Amino acid sequence: MNALVGLQKQGVGTVSSHNLAALCNVSASALRKDLMAFRSKGKQRIGYSVAELLNLLKKELYRDVVEKVVVVGVGSFGSALMKYNNFSLYNFQIVAGFDEDTTHRKGINLPIYKMDMLAETVKELDVTFAILTVPEIAAQPVARLLVESGIEKILNFTPAILKVAKPVKVNHVNLVYEMEYLLFGALEPEQA
Amino acid sequence: MNALVGLQKQGVGTVSSHNLAALCNVSASALRKDLMAFRSKGKQRIGYSVAELLNLLKKELYRDVVEKVVVVGVGSFGSALMKYNNFSLYNFQIVAGFDEDTTHRKGINLPIYKMDMLAETVKELDVTFAILTVPEIAAQPVARLLVESGIEKILNFTPAILKVAKPVKVNHVNLVYEMEYLLFGALEPEQA
Numbered sequence: 429m430n431a432l433v434g435l436q437k438q439g440v441g442t443v444s445s446h447n448l449a450a451l452c453n454v455s456a457s458a459l460r461k462d463l464m465a466f467r468s469k470g471k472q473r474i475g476y477s478v479a480e481l482l483n484l485l486k487k488e489l490y491r492d493v494v495e496k497v498v499v500v501g502v503g504s505f506g507s508a509l510m511k512y513n514n515f516s517l518y519n520f521q522i523v524a525g526f527d528e529d530t531t532h533r534k535g536i537n538l539p540i541y542k543m544d545m546l547a548e549t550v551k552e553l554d555v556t557f558a559i560l561t562v563p564e565i566a567a568q569p570v571a572r573l574l575v576e577s578g579i580e581k582i583l584n585f586t587p588a589i590l591k592v593a594k595p596v597k598v599n600h601v602n603l604v605y606e607m608e609y610l611l612f613g614a615l616e617p618e619q620a
Numbered sequence: 621m622n623a624l625v626g627l628q629k630q631g632v633g634t635v636s637s638h639n640l641a642a643l644c645n646v647s648a649s650a651l652r653k654d655l656m657a658f659r660s661k662g663k664q665r666i667g668y669s670v671a672e673l674l675n676l677l678k679k680e681l682y683r684d685v686v687e688k689v690v691v692v693g694v695g696s697f698g699s700a701l702m703k704y705n706n707f708s709l710y711n712f713q714i715v716a717g718f719d720e721d722t723t724h725r726k727g728i729n730l731p732i733y734k735m736d737m738l739a740e741t742v743k744e745l746d747v748t749f750a751i752l753t754v755p756e757i758a759a760q761p762v763a764r765l766l767v768e769s770g771i772e773k774i775l776n777f778t779p780a781i782l783k784v785a786k787p788v789k790v791n792h793v794n795l796v797y798e799m800e801y802l803l804f805g806a807l808e809p810e811q812a
């Protein structure tokens with residue numbers, strides 16, 4: 429891990445298994461076996477991508493940690509996410525939902541809180557990850573509320589492009605974009 | 621359009637607005653104005669990506685065409701897609717659902733047909749685009765049925781990695797992968 433961090437700091441993009449092995453004081457073939465376990469394939473001649481290897485190592489170290497998640501906006505899309513039982517297979521656990529409307533939804537056994545309970549509940553449950561599934565016009569104000577409440581990672585399903593403070597990470601899943609990809613191929617990267 | 625196709629055939633990756641203008645017999649500034657309308661930004665010194673420009677032009681020509689879509693597997697996720705009214709804003713129109721269970725779902729005003737009606741309905745409605753939201757174990761056999769019925773584009777929401785005949789295009793949306801991205805950054809490209 430330290431060897432890779434060092435390489436990344438020096439701005440090295442790829443590394444051969446031979447050089448990486450030397451840096452870690454192990455044999456190249458032992459290293460290649462370990463890397464196979466991570467599924468990482470060195471692209472034959474150019475070696476392994478330092479950034480991808482670091483990410484895979486992070487994932488490996490994180491393997492037994494469960495990431496708690498809240499769903500904000502429990503409409504048809506948010507409800508589907510809260511009903512899905514397989515997130516736990518991948519070490520994600522949805523712990524609660526938040527919505528202006530807290531009436532019980534069929535098939536959801538998790539609590540749904542009002543929006544004014546967000547900051548308190550997020551702190552109490554020690555959650556830093558939120559999935560945003562509110563209507564587009566509510567997206568930016570709700571995202572600001574999430575960040576103020578201590579959320580650091582947002583998976584954004586709304587069409588809105590969110591502006592958040594730097595340390596907060598946002599990943600935008602745009603379903604229409606994925607559908608357009610099948611018709612037109614990769615378009616211009618999204619304008620942020 | 622022809623100028624760009626010609627460049628792509630020659631394996632040219634990027635083109636400056638100056639060279640592209642010369643190929644199309646227009647002035648460079650007129651061309652730059654047109655391209656702005658497509659939102660395409662030439663990355664300052666290296667110019668415009670030929671592939672992206674071609675895709676944007678395709679999208680522009682396609683602007684008034686509505687792409688008909690069927691949703692296969694109308695569970696919690698498929699239902700959310702069939703309730704969503706905004707697909708029409710982006711020239712997509714969901715016309716029907718297919719499922720083993722055809723009982724009426726609350727809030728869905730579109731017809732849901734049994735799977736044995738797939739080939740006939742897809743041909744009658746002239747649909748070539750399907751969104752796959754069946755359980756993972758049903759994904760591959762249902763995908764084969766889709767292809768046999770005349771579907772040419774599949775947006776796959778199941779965790780299964782589909783193997784389909786070459787001309788059929790598949791785009792895989794993996795929600796867990798998108799969530800992992802927020803924790804670990806870009807991992808190994810998906811193994812197909």
Ligand SMILES: NC(=O)c1ccc[n+]([C@@H]2O[C@H](COP(=O)([O-])OP(=O)(O)OC[C@H]3O[C@@H](n4cnc5c(N)ncnc54)[C@H](O)[C@@H]3O)[C@@H](O)[C@H]2O)c1
Pocket residue numbers: 500501502503504505506526527528529543560561562563564566570585586587603604700701702703704706
């Ligand atoms: N359903 C889909 O297939 C789909 C596809 C693409 C994009 N999206 C996007 O995902 C988001 C959710 O879509 P949906 O179909 O579930 O919508 P929906 O209308 O069914 O659900 C929205 C939910 O957000 C709640 N809400 C509204 N304003 C709120 C606020 N200020 N604070 C907290 N909760 C609020 C509503 O009470 C409702 O429960 C939208 O932004 C939509 O554009 C959905």
Ligand SMILES: NC(=O)c1ccc[n+]([C@@H]2O[C@H](COP(=O)([O-])OP(=O)(O)OC[C@H]3O[C@@H](n4cnc5c(N)ncnc54)[C@H](O)[C@@H]3O)[C@@H](O)[C@H]2O)c1
Pocket residue numbers: 508509510511512514692693694695696697698718719720721735752753754755756758762777778779795796
């Ligand atoms: N809901 C989510 O948040 C979510 C998240 C990630 C991935 N997914 C994936 O999306 C898919 C759908 O998830 P869901 O939560 O809607 O599941 P679900 O169980 O609610 O719905 C599945 C639907 O498929 C139908 N079905 C089952 N076998 C079929 C077959 N052979 N032919 C036709 N229809 C069949 C069922 O009748 C049911 O209506 C799954 O593959 C799941 O792994 C869902």
